[in-house]
Amino acid sequence: DYILNPVGKAIQKSMTPVTLVPVERDDHFFGGESLDRHFYAVNDLPRGVTFTLVWSFHLAGEKVSGGTDRVAIPAAADAEVAISFALPTVNQPQ
Known part of the structure; x- marks a missing residue:
């Protein structure tokens, strides 16, 4: 065995x-705007796969969305996954 x-x-x-x-690789967002994120889901298996993506966004320790x-995803292929949600309005920088 090895560690x-x-x-x-x-x-x-x-x-x-x-x-x-x-x-996307940017990480600057403003309150009240929509945050749109895209991901490539890559399947390197010789068979198709189906899975459930569970995601959450937290701000200052609280779940926002x-x-x-x-x-x-078919065998040896990729698919694009998109998520979008409204950022909360803030009164001061977080």
Whole structure:
């Protein structure tokens, strides 16, 4: 047996047969706007897969939004997954 170091764990996690990769890399948003995120769901398996994506967005420790999406990906293919929700209005920087 061996124990993976943190880098090994990160590599192992990124090499799963089915993974989500974010499309947008920006991280500055404003209250009251809609936040739209897109992900590529990649399936490296020789068979199609269907899974439920469960997501949530938290601000200052409180859940602001969340949802579930069913995703079906054919064998050795990818699919685009999109989530969108309204950001709460804020009176001061968070």
